[in-house]
Amino acid sequence: MLNMESVEKIAPVMSAYGRFPVTIVKGKGCYVWDDAGKKYLDFTSGIAVCALGHVPDAVEEVLKKQLDTLWHCSNLFHIASQEKLAGMLTKLTCCDQVFFCNSGAEANEGAIKLARRYAHLIKGKDNGHIVTFNHSFHGRTMATLTATAQEKIQNGFGPLMPGFRYLPYNSDEAIQALKEDDDCIAVMLEMVQGEGGVIPADPSWIKALADVCKEKGMLLMVDEVQTGIGRTGTLFAYQQYGIEPDVVTAAKALGSGIPIGAFMAKKHVSQVMTPGTHGSTFGGNPFATTAGVATLEAFEKQHVLEHCEKSAAYLNGKLIELKAKYPGLIKDVRGKGLLIGVETTFPAIDAVNQLREEQNVLILTAGKNVLRILPPLVVTNSEIDHFIKALGEVLNKQ
Numbered sequence: 001m002l003n004m005e006s007v008e009k010i011a012p013v014m015s016a017y018g019r020f021p022v023t024i025v026k027g028k029g030c031y032v033w034d035d036a037g038k039k040y041l042d043f044t045s046g047i048a049v050c051a052l053g054h055v056p057d058a059v060e061e062v063l064k065k066q067l068d069t070l071w072h073c074s075n076l077f078h079i080a081s082q083e084k085l086a087g088m089l090t091k092l093t094c095c096d097q098v099f100f101c102n103s104g105a106e107a108n109e110g111a112i113k114l115a116r117r118y119a120h121l122i123k124g125k126d127n128g129h130i131v132t133f134n135h136s137f138h139g140r141t142m143a144t145l146t147a148t149a150q151e152k153i154q155n156g157f158g159p160l161m162p163g164f165r166y167l168p169y170n171s172d173e174a175i176q177a178l179k180e181d182d183d184c185i186a187v188m189l190e191m192v193q194g195e196g197g198v199i200p201a202d203p204s205w206i207k208a209l210a211d212v213c214k215e216k217g218m219l220l221m222v223d224e225v226q227t228g229i230g231r232t233g234t235l236f237a238y239q240q241y242g243i244e245p246d247v248v249t250a251a252k253a254l255g256s257g258i259p260i261g262a263f264m265a266k267k268h269v270s271q272v273m274t275p276g277t278h279g280s281t282f283g284g285n286p287f288a289t290t291a292g293v294a295t296l297e298a299f300e301k302q303h304v305l306e307h308c309e310k311s312a313a314y315l316n317g318k319l320i321e322l323k324a325k326y327p328g329l330i331k332d333v334r335g336k337g338l339l340i341g342v343e344t345t346f347p348a349i350d351a352v353n354q355l356r357e358e359q360n361v362l363i364l365t366a367g368k369n370v371l372r373i374l375p376p377l378v379v380t381n382s383e384i385d386h387f388i389k390a391l392g393e394v395l396n397k398q
């Protein structure tokens with residue numbers, strides 16, 4: 001018999017996360033409830049996942065039917081909902097083919113493999129590197145944490161993966177370095193650096209980056225795990241920049257909370273993934289891809305992108321008013337669509353905690369001095385007013 005006595009004293013779940021002292025048991029729309037029955041306005045959306053709000057009717061209805069039909073069958077067989085979702089994504093983007101997986105890290109891991117195989121097969125290049133940017137976030141697997149140019153994410157996990165080079169985001173220096181880099185096979189970046197402080201890419205920099213990628217035959221790969229599926233007001237953020245990436249990754253909001261990720265590519269790239277080159281047991285399973293189809297259908301039926309754009313303008317306007325009212329507390333309001341960062345002069349976590357404890361409002365941080373505000377894309381103006389009032393109360397106390 002295993003002696004369980006010694007382990008009973010510590011929590012059975014590893015302490016890998018810093019957690020708020022709240023247990024969420026229910027969600028609907030822009031609200032969640034804790035185990036004591038306290039109701040919160042949720043402007044975190046489960047970290048940019050619940051774009052349609054919690055348990056959205058349109059997706060719930062379809063998933064209830066799918067629960068009675070088929071959950072899993074493996075990728076040894078054709079899966080109709082997977083093919084349908086891939087068809088929708090390719091129609092709505094510049095990409096031609098999609099591979100489904102289960103998370104953002106797995107999507108980026110797949111994009112990295114795709115870039116390496118493309119370099120190997122098409123360019124005859126085997127030891128090239130992928131350029132990523134300072135303050136990026138691409139995930140927690142070994143390859144994606146190596147791609148993530150942040151010491152705090154990599155610390156203690158060495159040796160890191162070979163084949164990455166970091167350059168400064170939004171900088172001429174990066175463009176110049178890429179022009180002189182003959183070993184770079186691909187560039188991977190976020191259109192808005194989310195975890196790294198909510199920093200949108202500068203449009204003229206993106207143009208220059210796309211140009212240098214084309215000129216040098218390097219793949220342009222955008223990590224839209226957080227920005228994708230409507231968060232910034234277009235289905236993908238790159239669509240606001242007048243560029244066509246070779247590879248796009250998505251995950252967070254794609255399944256409304258059912259785990260799903262995807263990497264997609266133009267056909268000259270995706271063709272290198274021949275049978276047997278990549279796989280994922282659960283990837284694109286019937287339940288997850290049904291959630292994806294229902295999510296994109298709800299986006300269209302409910303005009304979610306148009307709504308997001310309007311709500312973002314409204315919320316942004318209110319935040320700029322607060323910045324004018326509290327110039328000593330708010331340094332900057334930035335972001336794109338409903339991925340909004342508010343840079344504070346005081347520790348952002350203080351406001352996050354006070355909002356939660358005193359105002360029943362949930363938001364996140366992005367680094368030490370940035371409030372990260374991620375309401376569901378279906379948020380109403382009265383919910384925004386409620387949030388702004390709560391934030392005003394908290395700012396009054398700093």
Ligand SMILES: *Cc1c(COP(=O)(O)O)cnc(C)c1O
Nearest residue numbers: 103104105137138139194225226
């Ligand atoms: C969240 C995130 C990831 C990682 O996604 P997981 O599903 O947690 O693996 C990767 N890239 C970006 C930009 C993200 O925001």
